[in-house]
Amino acid sequence: xxxxxxxxxxxxxxxxxxxxxxxxxxxxxxxxxxxxxxxxxxxxxxxxxxxxxxxxxxxxxxxxxxxxxxxxxxxxxxxxxxxxxxxxxxxxxxxxxxxxxxxxxxxxxxxxxxxxxxxxxxxxxxxxxxxxxxxxxxxxxxxxxxxxxxxxxxxxxxxxxxxxxxxxxxxxxxxxxxxxxxxxxxxxxxxxxxxxxxxxxxxxxxxxxxxxxxxxxxxxxxxxxxxxxxxxxxxxxxxxxxxxxxxxxxxxxxxxxxxxxxxxxxxxxxxxxxxxxxxxxxxxxxxxxxxxxxxxxxxxxxxxxxxxxxxxxxxxxxxxxxxxxxxxxxxxxxx
Amino acid sequence: xxxxxxxxxxxxxxxxxxxxxxxxxxxxxxxxxxxxxxxxxxxxxxxxxxxxxxxxxxxxxxxxxxxxxxxxxxxxxxxxxxxxxxxxxxxxxxxxxxxxxxxxxxxxxxxxxxxxxxxxxxxxxxxxxxxxxxxxxxxxxxxxxxxxxxxxxxxxxxxxxxxxxxxxxxxxxxxxxxxxxxxxxxxxxxxxxxxxxxxxxxxxxxxxxxxxxxxxxxxxxxxxxxxxxxxxxxxxxxxxxxxxxxxxxxxxxxxxxxxxxxxxxxxxxxxxxxxxxxxxxxxxxxxxxxxxxxxxxxxxxxxxxxxxxxxxxxxxxxxxxxxxxxxxxxxxxxx
Numbered sequence: 001x002x003x004x005x006x007x008x009x010x011x012x013x014x015x016x017x018x019x020x021x022x023x024x025x026x027x028x029x030x031x032x033x034x035x036x037x038x039x040x041x042x043x044x045x046x047x048x049x050x051x052x053x054x055x056x057x058x059x060x061x062x063x064x065x066x067x068x069x070x071x072x073x074x075x076x077x078x079x080x081x082x083x084x085x086x087x088x089x090x091x092x093x094x095x096x097x098x099x100x101x102x103x104x105x106x107x108x109x110x111x112x113x114x115x116x117x118x119x120x121x122x123x124x125x126x127x128x129x130x131x132x133x134x135x136x137x138x139x140x141x142x143x144x145x146x147x148x149x150x151x152x153x154x155x156x157x158x159x160x161x162x163x164x165x166x167x168x169x170x171x172x173x174x175x176x177x178x179x180x181x182x183x184x185x186x187x188x189x190x191x192x193x194x195x196x197x198x199x200x201x202x203x204x205x206x207x208x209x210x211x212x213x214x215x216x217x218x219x220x221x222x223x224x225x226x227x228x229x230x231x232x233x234x235x236x237x238x239x240x241x242x243x244x245x246x247x248x249x250x251x252x253x254x255x256x257x258x259x260x261x262x263x264x265x266x267x268x269x270x271x272x273x274x275x276x277x278x279x280x281x282x283x284x285x286x287x288x289x290x291x292x293x294x295x296x297x298x299x300x301x302x303x304x305x306x307x308x309x310x311x312x313x314x315x316x317x318x319x320x321x322x323x324x325x326x327x328x329x330x331x332x333x334x335x
Numbered sequence: 336x337x338x339x340x341x342x343x344x345x346x347x348x349x350x351x352x353x354x355x356x357x358x359x360x361x362x363x364x365x366x367x368x369x370x371x372x373x374x375x376x377x378x379x380x381x382x383x384x385x386x387x388x389x390x391x392x393x394x395x396x397x398x399x400x401x402x403x404x405x406x407x408x409x410x411x412x413x414x415x416x417x418x419x420x421x422x423x424x425x426x427x428x429x430x431x432x433x434x435x436x437x438x439x440x441x442x443x444x445x446x447x448x449x450x451x452x453x454x455x456x457x458x459x460x461x462x463x464x465x466x467x468x469x470x471x472x473x474x475x476x477x478x479x480x481x482x483x484x485x486x487x488x489x490x491x492x493x494x495x496x497x498x499x500x501x502x503x504x505x506x507x508x509x510x511x512x513x514x515x516x517x518x519x520x521x522x523x524x525x526x527x528x529x530x531x532x533x534x535x536x537x538x539x540x541x542x543x544x545x546x547x548x549x550x551x552x553x554x555x556x557x558x559x560x561x562x563x564x565x566x567x568x569x570x571x572x573x574x575x576x577x578x579x580x581x582x583x584x585x586x587x588x589x590x591x592x593x594x595x596x597x598x599x600x601x602x603x604x605x606x607x608x609x610x611x612x613x614x615x616x617x618x619x620x621x622x623x624x625x626x627x628x629x630x631x632x633x634x635x636x637x638x639x640x641x642x643x644x645x646x647x648x649x650x651x652x653x654x655x656x657x658x659x660x661x662x663x664x665x666x667x668x669x670x
Contacts, residue, residue, distance in 0.1 A: 103622070127462075127645040130633050134469075137626050137633075141476050144623050287438070288479050288623070294472050295630065298465050302637075307646045310462040 003257040007265045010249040014269035017242050019276055024235040032231035035213060036224065037240055039206035044244035045251075046199035053192035065193045075197035078180050079205040085172040086209075092169050095162030103143055104166035109136040109267065111174035112259050119178050122258070127310070131303035132260070134295055139267050142274060142292025177259045184255035191255050198251065264300060271296060338592035342600045345584040349604035352577050354611055359570040367566035370548060371559065372575055374541035377534055379579035380586075384530035391527055400528045410532035413515050414540040420507040421544075427504050430497025438478055439501035444471040444602065446509035447594050454513050457593070462645070466638035467595070469630055474602050477609060477627025512594045519590040526590050533586065599635060606631060 057063050113132040210224035277283035392398050448467040545559035612618035
């Protein structure tokens with residue numbers, strides 16, 4: 001499978017996620033407990049990966065599985081990072097409003113680029129760095145509210161702690177992605193086996209989170225397992241299915257492509273959601289959305305187009321690898 | 336003189352223009368007739384160019400001057416284009432508000448690129464085309480107002496005629512620039528002689544315009560020459576001096592650099608004015624201004640940086656000419 005098909009599919013599914021979540025509400029409120037959705041998605045991913053792993057082991061005896069605790073325990077770290085990230089996110093939101101938080105979320109694109117360079121030692125050209133910055137600028141532009149009655153997208157009006165925590169949040173979010181890529185690429189283990197480990201810890205941490213929330217609220221809404229399928233509609237199940245599927249596609253990209261591809265997919269998905277909202281939810285198309293789309297398209301072309309195409313030179317320079325898997329293989333040969 | 340020094344000087348003077356004009360007002364209104372300023376600037380440019388031409392003829396007997404009417408008459412065309420442009424601008428503003436007109440003005444950057452390619456046959460790489468589009472997007476981003484109490488930067492709320500006229504206006508503005516570049520580069524005539532021709536027609540057309548306005552208003556404010564220095568302050572004279580000087584620098588760039596350099600200079604000047612306004616006029620810094628500046632800086636680097644620097648390749652590719660004059664010379668050798 002070509003990486004850009006997976007990336008395109010991820011874009012479509014991620015953009016459906018926001019739309020499905022909105023559609024799963026009744027009169028702007030959830031009739032079900034939304035906190036149970038990520039847990040079920042994690043279980044869904046675990047089931048799918050287990051079935052695929054079982055089938056792979058049955059058909060190919062050479063399936064690579066590293067089952068020592070020394071290796072397995074590494075898969076707990078993404079869950080830990082996400083746990084810390086959730087708490088930082090919560091703390092950030094006590095200092096800044098959701099709109100500012102959303103805008104700062106675009107910093108994740110740049111921090112991903114930085115950690116991609118620092119930890120995975122992947123080199124990017126000046127043009128690619130510029131493309132990454134432009135992607136963050138483009139998604140931010142599309143979200144600019146401007147000056148309304150109540151608030152203004154003015155710079156630095158929240159306390160400094162809010163911005164520092166927002167930056168930390170962007171760093172942790174990028175770190176989780178970069179670490180997962182490192183995990184998936186560090187050996188030739190079966191993707192499904194890596195997924196099973198990742199999602200087993202994911203499921204456990206999700207249960208712990210649900211339980212923790214119950215304790216915090218003194219079980220006033222009853223234990224989480226009693227709320228599990230309460231008020232679920234077909235659309236709620238589609239939200240679970242969609243969230244699970246995007247997770248599986250991200251895993252695939254982490255092994256066979258990279259974090260930058262994922263970042264482009266999800267950024268394009270955000271713009272796609274906004275375009276779809278114009279038709280579905282009578283969202284007013286703004287000039288800044290239009291500008292943001294142009295900037296992101298330019299960025300996409302700058303990052304992925306072969307240099308000779310950008311500079312209109314004959315195609316003498318070495319071509320980019322057809323699939324990024326080749327890069328992975330080359331990297332392995334290097335080390 | 337290196338073209339980028341002239342371009343930098345043009346940026347500084349152009350950005351001072353808006354600030355000086357604001358400072359020349361008393362309580363937000365002009366105490367003098369602003370329409371007389373461009374006329375005096377034209378006369379200033381004519382005087383300076385005449386003196387410089389006289390000095391050049393005296394010191395260098397090889398000064399090239401083509402004085403046949405067949406050649407001289409070509410210098411009337413920029414004035415004619417500006418006259419048509421002024422009327423189109425006036426017509427556009429009956430359909431769209433000044434804010435929309437200002438935003439559409441950024442289209443001029445793209446139309447200049449198109450006419451640069453079509454009429455001057457100058458080739459641009461894909462990356463340079465992207466840089467030009469990004470420059471227009473960046474300047475537009477910095478001007479986005481967003482949704483306020485009264486209006487919203489929503490797309491296509493004005494009548495279609497307004498947008499068509501705005502597009503025509505952007506085309507005419509670009510055409511004037513491109514035609515002037517053609518005039519300045521078509522032969523090896525002295526820059527000062529070319530300027531004298533350009534500004535003689537410019538002065539005549541400015542007088543005609545002032546007279547036309549007087550007739551239209553039935554001389555209710557008296558003839559224009561009686562209003563000429565009325566209410567002029569030191570700042571008003573600085574506005575005249577500044578407008579005249581920027582005109583002379585643009586002429587120089589048209590002969591020894593090109594329209595794209597000019598477009599970058601004036602776009603950067605717009606951003607510089609907005610930054611200066613933060614300090615001078617307590618203009619509130621917005622997120623969109625910050626984003627616009629990043630986009631324009633990226634665009635500048637994409638357009639002018641040597642390709643090998645952008646792609647981190649060794650500098651084996653042919654270097655860009657040190658000054659754009661070389662390009663001019665090469666073009667002349669071609670034809």
